[in-house]
Amino acid sequence: MCTLMNCLGYGPHIRQARRDAYREADRLMNARWTGIITEITSGSKAEGLTCFLESDWDWMYVLEGIMCLENGVDSDKLPRETTVFTLNTGVCYHGHSRLNLLERRGDMIPSQMLDSLCEDENGRFLLSSALVVDAVNSEWASMGNEILHERAGPSIPSSLGPLHTDNVISLRCHCPGILSRWAERTRHWPPPDIVHKVVTMGSFVTPVGFRGSEYQHLEWRICFNTGENELMSSLNNTQVYIYVLLKMVVKDVLKPVKKEITSYTVKNIVLWLAENNPQAQFNESSLFYWLREGLEKLRTSILKIELPYYMIPERNLMAACGLDEGQKCTWVNTITDMMNEGSHTLLRLPRIRKAIISHPEPLVWYNTKRVEMELLQLKLMNREIQCKDENGVVNWLDPMLQAILSRMYELVIEVHKRMNREGSRLNDLIEIRIMMLM
Incomplete structure (x- = not known):
């Protein structure tokens, strides 16, 4: 499971690269303001x-x-x-x-x-x-x-x-x-x-x-x-994976319509789990145990309409969430079923299910291309800022911008060719690039 999470773009190296790139983007923008x-x-x-x-x-x-x-x-x-x-x-x-x-x-x-x-x-x-x-x-x-x-x-x-x-x-x-x-x-x-x-x-x-x-x-x-x-940023890998999986549960299984539960709800559950339990207990072999603990905390929060805010515990994040009794019962029953399913509950999550089906070779091959595309996009983002004049016009003739765009085009062509070999008829290269960045 941890190997799959890494392939899906949640590993420590890509997380750090993203954080560094967005901090640099903020620094470059703030230098102008x-x-x-x-x-x-x-x-x-x-x-x-x-x-x-x-x-x-x-x-x-x-x-x-x-x-x-x-x-x-x-x-x-x-x-x-x-x-x-x-x-x-x-x-x-x-x-x-x-x-x-x-x-x-x-x-x-x-x-x-x-x-x-x-x-x-x-x-x-x-x-x-x-x-x-x-x-x-x-x-x-x-x-x-x-x-x-x-x-x-x-x-x-x-x-x-x-x-x-x-x-x-x-x-x-x-x-x-x-x-x-x-x-x-x-x-x-x-x-x-x-x-x-x-x-x-x-x-x-x-x-x-x-x-x-x-x-x-x-x-x-x-x-x-x-x-x-x-x-x-200071959570360990297992805690991060629990957070990601719980977010998937909320988005893909519970599917709230009016933000009765959000990813911020899940974040606070994970922060409380991390604070109240020894760090050594969060490791790869205990991933499913802690996922079940997270589901239990989520179920309790829904049942009692109560979840203390991690920074100010007196604030109840579930207060005035707009959750009606019918929806509450449905979600509590769904989460209870997931807790009883053990590791099989992950098959409810579309992204995890697709990754399991395509693992190992197609997933690893595509993930390599996707990660390179994303890293290039992050470099492109910051280089664009550096190449803007005072009117916001980008100098697209900059050699580094040209090199980044050229390699991104090559990656899209590689993915397009493999898609065609495997039966896809999608020929819009721009759409393929967008899909690789989603």
Whole structure:
């Protein structure tokens, strides 16, 4: 099973190559936007767990010059040009806050932020999450060739051809109290150096309130994207494979329609498993045991409508998930059946089933070509950024770009020829390239 997971693109080397490439892309983009906005790749791309076009890209755009502080934190050490908001968590559901009491207005506050200020019942300024998203959405709608889609939580989804992105505006947040409570927990994992690193990375607030709250249009959610990326990178192979398999279960077996359960739900289950159990117990020979444990945790979360958020346990990730009783019973029964099937439950997962059928020679041959194609695509992505002028025009005559594109064409031709030999009549080379990157 671990060999199959490696062939499918979840091995440690390709994961690291993806993480490195997306970090470099962020660095190159942020060098162009110094002092205005900072781009951070999040989600499965930052974790190195999906191919280039396999799933949506999650991008967080951090507005610079604004800081949100936990109550009691001194703002005097911040530069005077920084606009400071204070977190008012007492009136919101756990893990959420109002950006209350505009403490001081700096020099760099964007017009969207100024236009999104409103007053509470006491005449104090609040920053409305709903107004911020509306303002940013309107601005993005007038830019570029991307197609914008309906808002999803804090995200403004967009697409450009086969590339789909979730774009989230966020603000930096300094909440040492929350992070210290997380850091001081008794745990098996992560090790102290990773705990310290996560604490130093701080947090963010994103413009989405608690679902069902009367004041959700004013509320912001506290999140730890960069810290969670670091945590996911420090999981061992077995823990990563459990995470991937559980995500497949949710997507391909349970098939939620309204995001009652998401990959983020699964991520938190795996993080809790890692923290509460000795690392040495997570190895290749115990993969199916831990997969069953993960399924049991998922079943319990659905049954009780309860799953503590790993960073802020008081926040229930299943609260207001919209899961009705009929759907809950169906999913609980399905997961129970899977737990009783043992290793045969993997045959329910289309990608695993196809890999088992095609293993070893066709799968290994194709995976070699697919991995090379993806690595070339990642190099192409970053080289394109380097070859753009101030107007965003790419110099396609660059020798490195030409070499990358030439080798990608050769790979597509190789795959096309083998497909034809084995009975396929697909002749669209562009479509084949897209399929290799999905």
